[in-house]
Amino acid sequence: MTPSTDLNLPLFERAKRVIPGGVNSPVRAFRAVGGTPRFVKRAEGAYFWDANDQRYIDYIGSWGPMILGHGHPAVLEAVQKAALDGFSFGAPTEREIELAEEILGLMPSMDMVRLVSSGTEAGMSAIRLARGATGRSKLIKFEGCYHGHADALLVKAGSGLATFGTSTSAGVPPEVVQHTLVLEFNNIAQLEEAFAVHGRELACLMIEPIAGNMNFVRASVPFMKRCRELCTEYGALLILDEVMTGFRVALGSAQSVYAQSIPGFKPDITVLGKVIGGGMPLAAFGAPRAIMEHLAPLGGVYQAGTLSGNPVATACGLTTLREIRKPGFFEALSARTQSLVDGLRAAAAAEGVAFSADCQGGMFGFFLLPELPQNYAKVMTSDSPRFNRLFHGLLDRGVYIAPALYEAGFVSGAHTEADIAETVAAARAVFKELAA
Numbered sequence: 001m002t003p004s005t006d007l008n009l010p011l012f013e014r015a016k017r018v019i020p021g022g023v024n025s026p027v028r029a030f031r032a033v034g035g036t037p038r039f040v041k042r043a044e045g046a047y048f049w050d051a052n053d054q055r056y057i058d059y060i061g062s063w064g065p066m067i068l069g070h071g072h073p074a075v076l077e078a079v080q081k082a083a084l085d086g087f088s089f090g091a092p093t094e095r096e097i098e099l100a101e102e103i104l105g106l107m108p109s110m111d112m113v114r115l116v117s118s119g120t121e122a123g124m125s126a127i128r129l130a131r132g133a134t135g136r137s138k139l140i141k142f143e144g145c146y147h148g149h150a151d152a153l154l155v156k157a158g159s160g161l162a163t164f165g166t167s168t169s170a171g172v173p174p175e176v177v178q179h180t181l182v183l184e185f186n187n188i189a190q191l192e193e194a195f196a197v198h199g200r201e202l203a204c205l206m207i208e209p210i211a212g213n214m215n216f217v218r219a220s221v222p223f224m225k226r227c228r229e230l231c232t233e234y235g236a237l238l239i240l241d242e243v244m245t246g247f248r249v250a251l252g253s254a255q256s257v258y259a260q261s262i263p264g265f266k267p268d269i270t271v272l273g274k275v276i277g278g279g280m281p282l283a284a285f286g287a288p289r290a291i292m293e294h295l296a297p298l299g300g301v302y303q304a305g306t307l308s309g310n311p312v313a314t315a316c317g318l319t320t321l322r323e324i325r326k327p328g329f330f331e332a333l334s335a336r337t338q339s340l341v342d343g344l345r346a347a348a349a350a351e352g353v354a355f356s357a358d359c360q361g362g363m364f365g366f367f368l369l370p371e372l373p374q375n376y377a378k379v380m381t382s383d384s385p386r387f388n389r390l391f392h393g394l395l396d397r398g399v400y401i402a403p404a405l406y407e408a409g410f411v412s413g414a415h416t417e418a419d420i421a422e423t424v425a426a427a428r429a430v431f432k433e434l435a436a
């Protein structure tokens with residue numbers, strides 16, 4: 001495709017005139033990798049088609065929600081039916097109860113759940129709830145974890161443990177982040193030190209259990225265990241941000257994976273998004289009853305939303321959850337993802353390219369590094385020009401992965417072994433170029 005025939009290009013130019021950077025969420029702009037974003041015309045199953053009617057195998061799946069693939073017939077039917085009954089009422093519906101019951105049935109750490117419209121909103125509300133429930137202000141987050149763009153969470157590490165973080169965004173006053181402490185992921189000694197200094201003032205510790213915003217980095221089992229123990233010891237609440245991992249890495253989400261190694265493991269608050277909306281704007285946060293009863297209208301922690309529990313979004317999310325809990329769904333999804341990861345590893349090895357990869361359920365990540373990194377600083381030692389060549393090499397061959405090396409990838413129930421084989425063949429051809 002030459003620039004003069006690429007129909008994505010004029011769309012991007014037009015978009016840039018009316019939308020900042022031409023996109024409504026920054027990473028879509030391809031700034032990290034260069035080139036022109038693909039403007040999607042339509043999607044079906046594991047594929048989407050761009051403005052040139054070029055087909056791509058989609059490993060982003062709307063950044064996680066599309067676990068069934070695009071246009072799953074049962075979901076389409078439910079959404080169409082719900083839309084006919086009305087788009088939004090601003091009054092309760094039975095479907096909200098059904099979705100809440102469905103989520104709670106799959107996630108025993110929670111007794112109650114509040115539905116909202118985005119992961120950002122859910123994370124921000126979970127922190128307000130933790131602060132309201134504990135009467136404390138401070139919070140811990142980890143470098144490389146993303147919890148949405150709420151002011152108090154757009155923070156990077158300060159110069160040391162005694163100092164709190166500095167904002168990563170213009171427009172966030174220092175006073176707003178003065179209670180946010182940013183620590184290194186998987187660093188137990190630093191975690192213990194932080195609790196020893198600030199433990200009694202901490203409202204919560206928020207963590208992505210498998211950090212998908214630094215590609216794919218698992219919290220080690222000893223680290224997660226220590227997070228749980230220290231929160232309990234100091235009376236801080238453990239918030240698991242499962243916006244990405246929720247119903248994606250296992251039917252019981254990442255918390256069920258950690259509970260296999262840490263007996264009785266449960267977070268205090270869980271934050272959900274992406275898969276629970278099946279591609280519609282829907283997210284949630286939930287906890288045991290005693291914590292959730294701090295929320296308005298029962299308690300003093302205010303939280304509200306015009307479109308919260310939207311009837312079309314809940315139809316989409318509910319049907320998605322019912323599909324993924326059908327027997328065999330997760331086994332097949334996990335096997336397919338594993339086969340992608342194994343195939344990529346073998347292709348890189350065959351071409352002599354340093355490569356490491358990991359996956360859980362339908363989520364995967366890979367690095368052009370010989371070993372899996374354990375924290376953000378290590379992730380950032382990846383060679384980004386080489387990643388960019390890999391990205392564009394795959395894109396040219398009809399395979400769409402995230403346009404930044406610090407993002408995870410997603411396989412859906414619609415991806416077939418043939419899609420995986422096509423992807424691995426494309427990757428091998430690009431690895432050959434990288435090795436040359």
Ligand code: PLP
Nearest residue numbers: 118119120146147148241243244
């Ligand atoms: N938390 C995590 C772990 C995420 O990956 C994201 C988004 O990618 C968010 C929160 C924010 O969700 P949203 O983009 O729906 O606001």
